Amino acid sequence: MLTTTKIPRVIGHRGAKGFAPENTITSFRKAKEIGANWVEFDVKETEDGVLIIMHDDDLDRTTNGSGKLISKKWEAIKNLDAGSWFSSEFKNEKIPTFDQTISVLGQLNLGANVEIKPCPSRETRTAIAIANEIKNKWPKNLPKPIVSSFSMESLLAAKKIEPNxxxxxLFEKLPPDWKKIAKEVKAQTIHLDHEIVTKELIMEIQGEGYPILTYTVNDQTRANYLFELGVSAVFTDYPWKE
Structure with a gap:
């Protein structure tokens, strides 16, 4: 195994995205309450360099704001409602900062997969900021996070700042030169869309020593099948206690 970190088999996707508004503190608390030991979430950057937990490049889908995040300062978005779109029960839920999230994870004793999700053209800048934050603030009581991204540029930049x-x-489809890419970014885990996973693919990846994590698996029967094939972990909108 290329990583000694014990990765749980079930990781809450954007917290517990099926039960609470994604990428919010409430969603992380919900995942913990259900029994998840780890969550996954996306980190982006505001125009003025504040790291926040959000998936989309636009504010429209998950907040009552609108427009491109890349052009917004933190002051303009910190009071947006990031919960009502999901349900009125979550009205006035706020977009959390990465700093705030790290603190809550420490309190909850909740491990994490931190996905670098940069706005276009911010691949290096955002990755460097995230790596520095982890290096300086990650709680000592938590296992080391996995830092993932579809942007290999981001992964290279983050690893340069924090070699540990x-x-x-992260791949939607496994490219033919995936081994070369994985070595270049010094990957220790491979993350794939569960729909492309086959026994042959798993044998190929495991043959190189990489644990395989698959997204987004919302059916426990499917998850169990993937575990039988050799998948190490699944990301799910509906985490369950193992």
Whole structure:
């Protein structure tokens, strides 16, 4: 195994995205309450360099704001409602900062997969900021996070800042030169869409020593099948206690 970190088999996707508004503190608390030991979430950057937990490049889908995040300062978005779109029960839920999230994870004793999700053209800048934050503020009581991204540029930049990071290379489809890419970014885990996973693919990846994490698996029967094939972990919108 290329990583000694014990990765749980079930990781809450964007917290517990099926039960609470994604990428919010409430969603992380919900995942813990259900029994998840780890969550996954996306980190982006505001125009003025504040790291926040958000998936989309636009504010429209998950907040009552609108427009491109890349052009917004933190002051303009910190009071947006990031919960009502999901349910009125979560009205006035706020977009959390990465700093705030790290603190809550420490309190909850909740491990994490931190996905670098840069706005276009911010691949290096955002990765460097995230790596520095992890290096300086990650709680001592938590296992080291996995830092993943679809952006290999981001992974290279993050690893340069903090060589001890556990890097997860994210792929929608496994490219023919995946081994070369994984070595270049010093990946220790490979993350794939569960729909492309086959026994042959798993044998190929495991043959190189990489644990395989698959997204987004919302059916426990499917998850169990993937575990039988050799998948190490699944990301799910509906985490369950193992």
């Amino acid at each position: 990071l556990i890097i997860g290379a």
